[in-house]
Amino acid sequence: DxxxxAEELRLLQLLRDxxxxxxxxxxxxxxxARARHMPL
Incomplete structure (x- = not known):
């Protein structure tokens, strides 16, 4: 996807902090991570 x-962004920010x-x-x-999941 x-x-x-917003919830995912907040969780990622919390992990970074x-x-x-x-x-x-x-x-x-x-x-x-985005590059890894891109189709070839």
Whole structure:
């Protein structure tokens, strides 16, 4: 699914804050996850 709901975004933000992951690293992880699930 292409769209992330507000609840999912809030959960991801909570995880980033809890694990102390900076925004740039989080963006890289999210981009990698999107690329992994793209059809070839």
């Amino acid at each position: 292409e769209f992330i709901g 809890t694990l102390e992951i900076d925004k740039l690293l989080a963006a890289a992880i999210e981009r990698g």
